[in-house]
Amino acid sequence: MLMETLDYNELAVPGVRRLEPYTPGKPIDELEREYGVTDSIKLASNENPLGASPLALEAVRGAAEDLWLYPDANGYHLKAALAARHGVDPACITLGNGSNDVLVFLAQAFLRPGLKAVFSQYCFAVYPIATRMVGAEASVAPALPADHPMALGHDLRALYERVDPDTRIVFLANPNNPTGTWLPGERVRDFLASLPGHVICVVDEAYTEYAESDELGDASTWLERFPNLVVTRTFSKAYGLAGLRVGYALSNPGVADLLNRVRPAFNVNSLALAAAEAALKDQAFIDESRRMNAAGLVQLRDGLAALGVGVVPSAANFVLARFDRSGAELNEALLQRGIIVRPVGNYGLDDYLRITVGTERQNQRLLGALGEILGS
Numbered sequence: 001m002l003m004e005t006l007d008y009n010e011l012a013v014p015g016v017r018r019l020e021p022y023t024p025g026k027p028i029d030e031l032e033r034e035y036g037v038t039d040s041i042k043l044a045s046n047e048n049p050l051g052a053s054p055l056a057l058e059a060v061r062g063a064a065e066d067l068w069l070y071p072d073a074n075g076y077h078l079k080a081a082l083a084a085r086h087g088v089d090p091a092c093i094t095l096g097n098g099s100n101d102v103l104v105f106l107a108q109a110f111l112r113p114g115l116k117a118v119f120s121q122y123c124f125a126v127y128p129i130a131t132r133m134v135g136a137e138a139s140v141a142p143a144l145p146a147d148h149p150m151a152l153g154h155d156l157r158a159l160y161e162r163v164d165p166d167t168r169i170v171f172l173a174n175p176n177n178p179t180g181t182w183l184p185g186e187r188v189r190d191f192l193a194s195l196p197g198h199v200i201c202v203v204d205e206a207y208t209e210y211a212e213s214d215e216l217g218d219a220s221t222w223l224e225r226f227p228n229l230v231v232t233r234t235f236s237k238a239y240g241l242a243g244l245r246v247g248y249a250l251s252n253p254g255v256a257d258l259l260n261r262v263r264p265a266f267n268v269n270s271l272a273l274a275a276a277e278a279a280l281k282d283q284a285f286i287d288e289s290r291r292m293n294a295a296g297l298v299q300l301r302d303g304l305a306a307l308g309v310g311v312v313p314s315a316a317n318f319v320l321a322r323f324d325r326s327g328a329e330l331n332e333a334l335l336q337r338g339i340i341v342r343p344v345g346n347y348g349l350d351d352y353l354r355i356t357v358g359t360e361r362q363n364q365r366l367l368g369a370l371g372e373i374l375g376s
């Protein structure tokens, strides 16, 4: 049989047939190859503009000596450090190759065709992918309207109304990506208290280190009270380790036991384990990252306002900016100037761009380029 006559889509499982792949930020190298530009900047993937924690880099160099050995499949040392940090037992922790990994484990462990996951419109793109890949149904709650003070944010009432006997997971991001919006911790606690016992609630705190107020709370401190709570965290954002891929879930040990059954044996590599453990100790780096981010958020918000561009409220390290024209076109004009941001048409946000907070100079360059493009 000729290979071309094979209909691979027919062979694939139904969930995978309909899957839309994740759209990543454009790598700098790709931009420079395709556009022949140099000195480019990337404000597209919510990476830390300060780079990685120096303590983490040092740990990676040390761990490189042992690259020929398999990593510790149970991540003993990193789990011990995380357990101490969060005041939980190591048995509550599931390590992931990025927190993306643990989101997939959750879908594999708790979803199947006939069951549902509930999440919000404009939520993180990985929730629908993880849900659909295992053949489960995505039940999407409308987001708060664009004229709401928390524009495009999660609407807890709308999410609650979608929960039914077939629902097994609710995904919440606090703060959310791509909007940057947040939920007061108190409201999330009330929501958790209202959920029936057959529903796992995943509170994704990928950006929590950047939140400037205590208003969001720390969901990891609610684990004892809510046996159906799963909190996910990552080293990709404030800790500056996106390239190493390491994140984790905190949950009841019963949930962690299930997640660890589907987890590939050596999913977190030895460099990532060492770097994450060291990064946890680098509070000075996190403090500096937060300080720079807070200043950058103000710089971007004010600079965009001066151009007549509004932003959605953000407690993260990016802003979602609303334009009076197509985000895809603006993105193209920025790429030609060596600046990578994130168009969000794939989220149904055609007139928006998501812009990661960079260094002061990078933010200035972005604002200057946008001023040029919007003025012409």
Ligand SMILES: *Cc1c(COP(=O)(O)O)cnc(C)c1O
Pocket (backbone or CB within 6 Å): 046, 097, 098, 099, 100, 101, 124, 173, 176, 177, 204, 206, 233, 234, 235, 236, 237, 242, 245, 246, 247
């Ligand atoms: C970036 C991000 C993650 C983390 O992804 P990693 O796989 O840990 O790099 C998780 N959730 C949200 C909402 C994010 O934006």
